[in-house]
Amino acid sequence: MKILYFASLREALGCGGEEVALPAGVADIAGLMAFLAARDEKSQVLRTRRNLRYAVNQEMARLDTPVADGDEVAFFPPVTGG
Amino acid sequence: MVVRVQEADFEVGAELAALRRDDPQIGALTAFVGLVREMNEGAGVSEMTLEHYPGMTERELEAIVGEARRRWAVLDALVIHRVGRLLPTDQIVLVAVVGVHRGETFAACQFIIDTLKTRAPFWKREVTPAGGRWVDARAADDQAAERWQE
DSSP states (O other): OEEEEOHHHHHHHTOSEEEOOOOTTOOBHHHHHHHHHTSSTGGGHHHHOTTOEEEETTEEOOTTOBOOTTOEEEEEOOOOOO | OEEEEESSOOOHHHHHHHHHTTOTTOOEEEEEEEEOOSEETTEEOSEEEEEEOTTHHHHHHHHHHHHHHHHSOEEEEEEEEEOEEEOTTOEEEEEEEEESSHHHHHHHHHHHHHHHHHHSOEEEEEEETTEEEEOOOOHHHHHHHHTTOO
16 A cells, blocks of 8 residues: 655655555554554654544545555645645 | 646736636625735744645545535635745635625635635645744634534
8 A cells, every 4th residue: 555644744754655565454544553653763753743634545534444455545744734 | 616736826817807707697706815924933934835745635625615615605616726835925825716695705715715724735834044844733723614614
């Protein structure tokens, strides 16, 4: 699956996105975030950053939104356009 | 409905004329233009850069305009939002709504900009004398959007 990071989160992680094989046992955003955050020191920001927002296939999602292989999942801070 | 995300500046007069198309049904046009301010959170801003999520941004803007058109009897609406590097006094966003009467066009225009500010995936990074910083989401913007919830 394709993972995207934006704005301050992209800077903190040092990358705008990555390809990840859906890990066994991961079924929703909460599970995916926990998996991604546990990989190394830098990725901890996915667990420690407050108010993160997420989207699955370009639609706003919640922690219990299901994720599947082939999905595009994005993580980002609260939006500040307009 | 027109939704555009672009680096280029826009000409408000030309955009409004295109939205009206000399349609004689239209009795009201409400437009909002957002601009880059020289001050934010007590610091001088020399420039800002707007980042967005290509694809999702357009979808979200179309969904917001679609919601506005379902809620209010308006005839058409337009959203243009710039991305990239911007300087104080630059135009950031244009929201315009046309309809038969002003009550609906004012409400729909305000709904669109209030909702855009909390839902459309744009992020501002500004440069101040202390360096670059990502702009924090404002509680006042959340409250402005919440009051439109049905």
